[in-house]
Amino acid sequence: MTATEAQRGDLTPTDLVYLRELIRERSAIVIDESKGYLLESRLAPVARRNGHNSLTELVARLRLDHTGPLHDLVVDAMTTNETSFFRDIHPWTVLEQTWLPELIQKRSAQRTLTFWNAACSSGQEPYSLAMLLRDRFPQIVDTWNVRIIATDLSAEMLGRSAAGRYTQLEVNRGLPAPLLVKHFKRDGQYWQINDNLRGMVEFRALNLVGQWPFIPQVDVLFMRNVLIYFDLPTKQEILNKLRGVLRPDGYLMLGTAETTLNVDERFERVAVDRATAYRPR
Ligand SMILES: C[S@@+](CC[C@H](N)C(=O)[O-])C[C@H]1O[C@@H](n2cnc3c(N)ncnc32)[C@H](O)[C@@H]1O
The missing domain is CATH 3.40.50.150 (Vaccinia Virus protein VP39)
Known part of the structure; x- marks a missing residue:
């Protein structure tokens, strides 16, 4: 099993609900249930960069505080930043x-x-x-x-x-x-x-x-x-x-x-x- 697979597999339904709620509360961005994969693919690098071995570990750390720099990084990672010069001319x-x-x-x-x-x-x-x-x-x-x-x-x-x-x-x-x-x-x-x-x-x-x-x-x-x-x-x-x-x-x-x-x-x-x-x- 690759590291990514290990991280992907370990998010419980409660973790997913927690993350969706956190992101919605902070940014209003709605991540519906079908987009769970997006949470996993975007948050795995945040977990890694902040010294957590899994997404479960990341969520456990987030749950310790109501707010903080890690919460901001999680919300930031869930924004979609697609743009271009003179978009839709x-x-x-x-x-x-x-x-x-x-x-x-x-x-x-x-x-x-x-x-x-x-x-x-x-x-x-x-x-x-x-x-x-x-x-x-x-x-x-x-x-x-x-x-x-x-x-x-x-x-x-x-x-x-x-x-x-x-x-x-x-x-x-x-x-x-x-x-x-x-x-x-x-x-x-x-x-x-x-x-x-x-x-x-x-x-x-x-x-x-x-x-x-x-x-x-x-x-x-x-x-x-x-x-x-x-x-x-x-x-x-x-x-x-x-x-x-x-x-x-x-x-x-x-x-x-x-x-x-x-x-x-x-x-x-x-x-x-x-x-x-x-x-x-
Ligand atoms: C797809 S980009 C659009 C960029 C540009 N306006 C364009 O049309 O090319 C969406 C941007 O909205 C920002 N965003 C998402 N939720 C936001 C919020 N609650 N408040 C302010 N900006 C937000 C994201 O960080 C992201 O940069």
Whole structure:
């Protein structure tokens, strides 16, 4: 039997329930019973790295405290961090050609634009936005108060985002070659994003199911590919809360598999070409 098999076999049904509850309580991420394999494959490395010979041992250690760094590592390991530059290209095109010019016109007196990228994963999404703004709206970036706040639950992802270092495989996904050459420098086998873009993004830890203490009024809110992990009451609670930070004429961008329809009818769908956004009614 391999070490992995030994670890996989030893989780009792009570351990599985404990872990699912812990993760749900801390992050709202729902891991249904059919996804037990995910717990095992993602938590085996956490157990190993923290000196535990099995997942049972890891769970026994977790049960000793209600909270702590090990609990955070377990929750962090259960987040799915799939992302890419300019993911699902259409919303980016419409943002550049329609929604941003409209917002810029509306905000010309205040000269302020605020973006919140909730669930930024390893940073490709907020840096895509920073590139779009810097390249297409340079005078706005240089002369207005433009803020990009990027948040995530995962400390590991926030560390990766702030570092702004990407592998060849990561930059091959969605980043046009001219933008790679213009905005990144090669650093060994990595590509390092230039400081002028890195400096445009403020990265902070924020759990969407916790307090949102430092979020100002937002013009464009990216909350893409994260609501899918939550159950309906959690989605409703988050959409309700974000009405308090999104400006009445601001845009909410969700992932392509996500919608406010049948979740919160107080948003209207705005579709342009192949892109969709949502606005408070
Ligand atoms: C699939 S990624 C989406 C990344 C990016 N928004 C995109 O669409 O490419 C989901 C992200 O949601 C984060 N996440 C999961 N639960 C969260 C929570 N309760 N609060 C904040 N972020 C959370 C994960 O850490 C992960 O980085």
